[in-house]
Amino acid sequence: MNEMAQPKPAAAGYFSPRRIGHVNLYISEYEPSLRFYRDVVGLCDGWTRPAIGGGFLNNGATHHDIGFIPWNSSVTRKKADGPGLNHLAFELEDEVDLVRGYERAKAAGTTFQTTDHLVAWSIYSFDPHGNGIEIYADSGLSFADADFQKLKRASVPWSPGAQPPSSDKRYVKDHRPHRDDKTLFHATKLTGAVLVSDAFEAARDYYVQTVGLQPIVAGRDFVCLGGTLGGRDVSIFRAKPAAPSLFHHMHFSVFDEVDLAQSIAKAGSYGVVVEREIDHPRRRGAVVKSPDGARVLLYVDRANDAAGLGRLAPEEAIWLA
16 A cells, blocks of 8 residues: 555545546547557557547557547537547446445436446546546456457447446456557556646545545645555646646556667657656656647656655656656
């Protein structure tokens, strides 16, 4: 369990996520986005849907670490005015936890859209900034399974509790990431997302009290929240005066520091600009941008003490959270 850096005490949430499962983005164009997340970041095709411009990519930790869909698609859950964050998704232990949390939250007045995705049962809501939030339990199917290929269909509404929920743990338990030498970076899995908020307390309280994440690190004007696995799944930083709220970046672990250094050195030959290099006692990392400007941090941690992170200034901590 991570050392706590004097976090703010919080009420128990309706849910108890294990970890962040994926980030879903609104994009402008399908092919450039697919090439970026596959050939630059190093993820593998999970299920691509060229007909609607959507893609779901992973590296073995879950059905998808990243998903994307055109911002002006007719199948979007909310109106968007351009590329950006669609939703963050959080993985639960099992369907029992999902249904129990849904019933508690609904009784307290929280509203959700409920969906059967074949690979997962999901409920959707919005955080105080209008970012979509998905909370889900895996069904046990993957995009590669014959049963998924046979049943392959659009998502349909789901009625939580209409059938007795399962307590089976259907998430990936033995993650063995794939490394493709042809890609620039070699991401192993998504590990978190960083938000900047002009309503810091409201955002923090939502992710604690509704989603059920818990404070792992509390610093000056920022907090890192995590699920039961103890990761820093969502970090929230207070926006500077008059600055807008935004999705700052997402972060992916890579295999090791030698591999990362080689990737940074080769970036130019791939036509990729490394926007920022991080060489800090706590972390080695590189930040690259998607075709739509979404920042992706690929990193290896050198130190992981929560108290040390909490003592850093926000402008330094934001790349280390």
